[in-house]
Every structure is written in C-alpha cells, then in structure tokens.
Amino acid sequence: MSDLLERLRDRGWRLTAQRRVVAQVLDGDHVHYTADEIHARAVELLPEISRATVYNTLGELVSLGEVLEVSTDGRAKRYDPNARHAHQHLICEGCGTIRDVHPAGDPLGSLPAAERYGFTISGVEVTYRGLCPDCAKA
Amino acid sequence: MSDLLERLRDRGWRLTAQRRVVAQVLDGDHVHYTADEIHARAVELLPEISRATVYNTLGELVSLGEVLEVSTDGRAKRYDPNARHAHQHLICEGCGTIRDVHPAGDPLGSLPAAERYGFTISGVEVTYRGLCPDCAKA
C-alpha cells in the first residue's frame, strides 16, 4: 500500500492526512466499499474528514487508474482497489456483496470482428450475478 | 410489440394510454434510452404523461422481465427492450451509445465451480467498452 502512496507522490500528489486515510481504508479488507462506507471507515481514523474529500479523492484515484469504479445496481457506486490485476466480479443480488473471481481465458477474444461495428474495443467487464450462501438460505 | 401489450394484459395489466405509449417508445428504434429520454419521447405522443408514471411503468416492465435495466456508468440507468434474447452490450465511452452484440459461446460456463464461493449463479453480464467510429475520429 505504501507502494500506492509512493506512486501517487511521484505523480505530484500532495500527501495529506485525508488522502493517506482513504488509501489505508481501501487497502484494508479486500472488499468493495461504497463511497459512504469508505467515508465511515475513514472517519474512524480521522474524525474531521469530510464526505466531499472522500469523493474527490476517490475520483482522483479512479482517473489515475489506481482504483476501479463498479456500477453494480444503479445505486451507489462501489470502489475496487484491485485495479492492477485483471479480474471479474461475482455479485450477490441479496446483500450486494461483491467478490473478485478470476476465470480462465480471455473474454476479449470472444467478440468476433464481425460484431464490433467499427468500435475500438478497450476492455470487457464480466459480472456474474447470483445469491451468496447466506442470502440463498434466507 | 402488440405481443408485449398482449402479454401484459394477460398478466392483469390495465391498458392505459400511458402504458401503451411507453411500450410504443421502447418498441421504436432499437436503442437503449434513459428513463428521461423515454419520457421525452413519450411526451411527444401523449403530452400529459408524467415522469413518475414513466418510472413506474419501466419498473413494472423490469420486474415482469420484459425489459432489462442496464447500469452503464453510475449515472442514469438505461432500458433495454430486448430482454427476451440473450445478448451482450458494446458501449461507447465517448457518447454512451449502447449496441447489442451476440458473441458465440456461453459465458456462464466460464466460471469454474472452484471460483463460485458457494454462490447460486443466476446470470452473467458481459459488457465491452470502447469507442465508436465517430468518437474515435474526434
């Protein structure tokens, strides 16, 4: 994670307490938080941090390519700190939990040229939906 | 499209002018509109239709499985009238246009049991991102 702060400083970031805390929260458990959850956890480490700053910081991390934005359901976006390794998502439709999965094969290859309509393809997102064990029980 | 209205009446829908108009807009050009765009087009056909009714109607169509909700970018959701045929999406990151594509193979099969974490998988979404010819030029 200090790798992350390192990279950010190299790109001219001012290293503030707020930014450090956001990075720290993202680096913690490897789950996919909403901006609000990140803010809540950041507040525990730095009580004065504001929601706006969390949003700003997340936005910057996204445009720097350090964090991925995941639009799961049209509600709050979730943030995925694992931007540096290709992976896909498994989402529980009950509780909204997201897990990273790493299927074999290159999903990009599955779109034949004839179906590309002249587009320049830059990436694929694959999202599996279902119910996690807990929600399946309920 | 009258198929659609037919099916809906069979399920106990009251056939109002508003609902007919929403169905008509979805059946028109085969693009993927936002709720607001659908409302705008609906107003041309029926000036008194309210935004709330469009939202309600869309929500019902979605839960009936007649229309698909597509969360592309965390902004407005888009609605895909083509829910009855499995397909995937190709999204232009420039202008937000969505095209349907139909790659070969079953993407569901690509997630090995070992990666399912006990989830009951109900579906996969595959989204290709890139630039359409027009946006690539600009």
Added chain:
DNA sequence: GTCATTGCAAATGCTTTGCAGTGCC
C-alpha cells in the same frame, strides 16, 4: 362502482460544486 393507475410536488439518495480557510511542498 371499484380499485388500480395517474399526476403533481415534495422527499430521498448519491454525488458534485463554490468558496473561504488551511497546510503541504
């Protein structure tokens, strides 16, 4: 005639923004 459906307007949830003050480099 009944009751689902509509329209309005206000409320909500998430996110962004304007601006004065703060503190990193």
Added chain:
DNA sequence: GGCACTGCAAAGCATTTGCAATGAC
C-alpha cells in the same frame, strides 16, 4: 509563501413516494 487541498453547505441529478383525482374494467 503559493497554491493545491479541505470542509462546509448548498446545488444537482436520477429516482421514489404520498396522496387526491382519474379512468379502465
């Protein structure tokens, strides 16, 4: 010490909701 960054509060957008009036069956 300059200027990027922060915090606050207010604005913004997409969507939902409460409730009385309406109209499909």
